Structures are given as structure tokens and as C-alpha cells.
Amino acid sequence: MREPWTARTTRSLRAGAAVAVSTAVLSSCAVQTTALVQDPGTVRIALNGWVGYEASAEVLAHLLEEELDYEVQLMRLDEQPSWQALDQGVLDVIVENWGHEDLLELYGPDGNGTVIDGGPNGNEGKIGWYMPEYLVEEYPGINTLEGLHEHAEVFQTAETGDAGEFLAGDPGFVTQDQGMINAFDLDYEIVYAGSEAAQITEVRNRYANEEPVLFYFYEPQWLFNELDLVRVELPEYEEGCADDPEYVPCDYPVYDLNKIFRVGFAVDGGPAYQLVDNWTWTNADQNEVAGMIADEGMDPAEAAEEWANDNPDVWQEWIPDGTAEDHN
The missing domain is CATH 3.40.190.100 (Glycine betaine-binding periplasmic protein; domain 2)
Structure with missing residues (x-):
């Protein structure tokens, strides 16, 4: 078991701060930018309200942190506000999108042009x-x-x-x-x-x-x-x-579930973007991690770590070529 204060615990607190930032931005008429938003060493992932999504986000956060040395913020937001946060630049990726063609039309290439379809995540x-x-x-x-x-x-x-x-x-x-x-x-x-x-x-x-x-x-x-x-x-x-x-x-x-990227993240996200872009897994993979969290009561970060330790053959191919320090 982890000690009460760890990098993961710290990340959770930072995520809470990020949600506060996103809430302020979403309630404002003008887009606000901060050092937090512009930090190239930070990846901001939406955390929507079901455990399967959380399983996906936590596994990606674990790999981004441990394999590529990024800081990750999991920002707990509902589905539609997640798209708004992408549009306003305070979020980088939604990892499990269920349709929402209307939102893609609004924010995608034929609308605001601030988000793009990131392709399938492998889940049906x-x-x-x-x-x-x-x-x-x-x-x-x-x-x-x-x-x-x-x-x-x-x-x-x-x-x-x-x-x-x-x-x-x-x-x-x-x-x-x-x-x-x-x-x-x-x-x-x-x-x-x-x-x-x-x-x-x-x-x-x-x-x-x-x-x-x-x-x-x-x-x-x-x-x-x-x-x-x-x-x-x-x-x-x-x-x-x-x-x-x-x-x-x-x-x-x-639904062929897919990822949604902030355009700037897809253009300038470096190895972090490449990892998330490469990532696809199965319903069985997600269910395994989600079951650890919801049924066995494991800490989500620990469940992600256990899955990663047990399945290197699955996730190694997601890791882009190059070294972790290249993103700084």
C-alpha cells in the first residue's frame, strides 16, 4: 500500500485546483490563460462520472507519469462541460466519448475548430x-x-x-x-x-x-x-x-468509443499526445481495472498501477519512441 502522501495524492489535489480553474474559465465570457494552462509538462485529462472512464484515465495517467515523466491532472467534469473546457483551452483530452455529434459539430473542424476526433479508444x-x-x-x-x-x-x-x-x-x-x-x-x-x-x-x-x-x-x-x-x-x-x-x-x-483532443494538444503535445493517440484497449481491459476500483475497493491509482504491472505486453506499444525528458 502507498503512504498517505504520495505523488498520486499530490496529483489529486492539483486536479482539484484545475477544476476550480476550469470552472472559473467556463463561467467567464473571456478565455483566461495561466501558467497552469500553458505548462508543456502537464497533461489535463477529463474525468467523467463513471468508473470505466476513470479506469481508462487512471491507466493513462500512470503511464504518462511513470514512463514519460509528465504531471497529470485528472479534472472531474461532466460530459458537456468537458467539451467546453477543451474549447476554452483548460483541458487536453476526453478519453471516452459516447457520440455527441452535436458537440463535435459545435467545437470541431466545422465549428469553433478547437477540438478534433482522436480516433477510437478500442472500447465498444x-x-x-x-x-x-x-x-x-x-x-x-x-x-x-x-x-x-x-x-x-x-x-x-x-x-x-x-x-x-x-x-x-x-x-x-x-x-x-x-x-x-x-x-x-x-x-x-x-x-x-x-x-x-x-x-x-x-x-x-x-x-x-x-x-x-x-x-x-x-x-x-x-x-x-x-x-x-x-x-x-x-x-x-x-x-x-x-x-x-x-x-x-x-x-x-x-458506439465505437473515441477520444477527443484539444487541437493544440494534438499539434504540440509531443510524447504525451503520442501516447494517448496510440492508446487503445478492450472492454475486458477496462472492466478489469474498473472492477478493482468499484468492486474490490482499490484506490484508482493503485488499480491502474497493478494493471500496468501485470500487462506490459499491452501498453508497451503505446509508448512513443524517444526519451521522457524530451517534452520539457
Whole structure:
């Protein structure tokens, strides 16, 4: 175990300061620049609010620090503010982007020109509706649209009354659930757990008691290694079917998750940019680190270090040619 005060602990405190800087910038009409923003030896990575993202960011932070001798700031921001921070120059990279074509149009080459698509990170993102396998065994066909109509009362809770409950996570996540409920004419009400961690806790509690639960979920996700979950069968996504957010008669698309770079970082980021640009890994890789953090309770930095120690054959090819001191 690490001592209470380490380079990682220091980095976490610096990240808190960086968030304060980004908040000030995002609330200002003018872009503000500081020595922190301009430091070529510092890499600022968005830290969005789900543990899989954190797993990716922590592994990259570990390698940037230990292999290339950079300082790394993990800046805890929601998805859309992360794009704003890239645009205003106080952030360098988003490491796991779920679509957001509207934001790429706004900030990308056809808009402000401040961000670029950094290419795939190797993860395949799948959002959908899920329920425990024991429900399907008790109510065959409940994981279909017909089954959701027929058995809506199974999912009723004190909070939703006569409507079935649909358990969502963070209201800031990518979602089209209300539009799907409208289009499929389902008698369900969305209840937000508030965060990924809170949603997982609620699902695990109900699962342990074999209680009904219908919920928004996604891959990559470590919890699938622990619980037997079944995806609800919905009409497949087709181009344009989700254009009206109030009426979405289809399932979610499959996302090839990608990186988003600040243009200046891509141009002048040196070995740090090259490492993150080279980085791709699998859903299984991410789930391994995320499980250490969320399920085993490991410190995120220690989980990243353990994964790196166990998988040098995976990450060695991400390290660019040259020496660490070249970036200073």
C-alpha cells in the first residue's frame, strides 16, 4: 500500500485546483490563460462520472507519469462541460466519448475548430435496457416490448405508483429513454439514482433479494461479471430513428468509443499526445481495472498501477519512441 502522501495524492489535489480553474474559465465570457494552462509538462485529462472512464484515465495517467515523466491532472467534469473546457483551452483530452455529434459539430473542424476526433479508444459502447435473469425465468418474455406492456405492474414502486419504474443512473448521461417510453407507449416512469455508483448499489440490493428491477445500463461495465443480466429486446437502431428526442421508436446505437483532443494538444503535445493517440484497449481491459476500483475497493491509482504491472505486453506499444525528458 502507498503512504498517505504520495505523488498520486499530490496529483489529486492539483486536479482539484484545475477544476476550480476550469470552472472559473467556463463561467467567464473571456478565455483566461495561466501558467497552469500553458505548462508543456502537464497533461489535463477529463474525468467523467463513471468508473470505466476513470479506469481508462487512471491507466493513462500512470503511464504518462511513470514512463514519460509528465504531471497529470485528472479534472472531474461532466460530459458537456468537458467539451467546453477543451474549447476554452483548460483541458487536453476526453478519453471516452459516447457520440455527441452535436458537440463535435459545435467545437470541431466545422465549428469553433478547437477540438478534433482522436480516433477510437478500442472500447465498444452498448447502451440498453436490462433486467435480472431471474425475472425472465419467472415471467417468460418479460424482456420484450410485449412483456414490458403485460407486466408493467411487476415494476411498480412506491415512488412510481401505478406506473412501472425505470431506473436510470446519472441524468447527465447519454440517454433517449423518455423518448423510447413515449414511442413504445409504455406505462413506466423514469427514476434517477443520481450516479453510476448509486444505481449499481440499488441494482445489487434488489438483485440480492431477487426483486424486480428494469434499468438503463451499458457496456463496457464490470458488473456484468458479477450479475446475470438480460437485455430487453427492442427494435434495432436505424439512422435517423432518434432524431426526435421525444419520440424514439428504436434501441440505442452501438458506439465505437473515441477520444477527443484539444487541437493544440494534438499539434504540440509531443510524447504525451503520442501516447494517448496510440492508446487503445478492450472492454475486458477496462472492466478489469474498473472492477478493482468499484468492486474490490482499490484506490484508482493503485488499480491502474497493478494493471500496468501485470500487462506490459499491452501498453508497451503505446509508448512513443524517444526519451521522457524530451517534452520539457
